[in-house]
Amino acid sequence: MEGKKVIITGVPGVGKTTVVNEALKKIKEEGVEYKSINFGTFMFEVAKNDNIVQDRDQMRTLDRAVQKRLQQRAAQAISQIPGNVLIDTHASVKTPKGYLPGLPEWVLREIMPDCIVLVETDDDQILMRRITDETRSRDKEGSRSIAEHQQFNRSIAAAYSMLTGCTVKIVINADFLLERAAEDMAAVLR
Ligand code: AMP
Ligand code: MG
Numbered sequence: 001m002e003g004k005k006v007i008i009t010g011v012p013g014v015g016k017t018t019v020v021n022e023a024l025k026k027i028k029e030e031g032v033e034y035k036s037i038n039f040g041t042f043m044f045e046v047a048k049n050d051n052i053v054q055d056r057d058q059m060r061t062l063d064r065a066v067q068k069r070l071q072q073r074a075a076q077a078i079s080q081i082p083g084n085v086l087i088d089t090h091a092s093v094k095t096p097k098g099y100l101p102g103l104p105e106w107v108l109r110e111i112m113p114d115c116i117v118l119v120e121t122d123d124d125q126i127l128m129r130r131i132t133d134e135t136r137s138r139d140k141e142g143s144r145s146i147a148e149h150q151q152f153n154r155s156i157a158a159a160y161s162m163l164t165g166c167t168v169k170i171v172i173n174a175d176f177l178l179e180r181a182a183e184d185m186a187a188v189l190r
Pocket of ligand 1: 038039040041056057059060067088089093101
């Protein structure tokens with residue numbers, strides 16, 4: 001199928017969606033179009049319909065087998081979307097029983113990304129962003145645990161790259177430097 005598949009990841013609160021929206025505005029002016037989709041929303045639509053959860057932030061506490069089933073259905077639906085597709089998701093999801101891979105082998109096989117972007121910034125900046133975001137039920141964790149999650153995401157992204165041959169791009173979304181992050185992201189999408 002024609003089109004580029006770019007997967008955007010980053011720990012909750014790092015500002016993935018904000019960076020993506022800014023980058024999409026930039027490339028649209030240049031005539032480059034992407035369909036921007038959110039993996040969690042695909043999972044949530046199914047979970048809500050089946051009456052498993054009421055809130056998207058409850059999904060990461062579901063039984064692992066249920067999360068995997070939702071993940072697989074989302075991956076299948078997303079693989080049908082033609083053209084350039086940008087997928088906002090997670091390299092790993094922090095669950096009560098440990099890190100769940102966001103892109104296990106059967107998900108990657110459906111999507112076959114060209115590039116995986118890791119949006120990162122300093123752990124204490126992420127901590128502050130979570131505290132001030134009242135729209136979501138963000139996990140309450142300290143900077144050490146955020147650091148561990150970011151480290152884990154880099155490691156697992158390397159594994160994803162080995163499985164698919166995709167490139168891995170790290171985009172830093174530092175405080176007051178959204179413009180730079182958006183430009184780095186746009187460069188991946190062009
Ligand atoms: P988000 O809005 O991106 O924070 O996603 C909401 C929720 O969707 C996450 O907390 C996860 O429970 C779930 N989710 C998103 N992407 C994935 C994925 N690739 N694999 C498993 N769960 C995911
Ligand atoms: Mg988001």
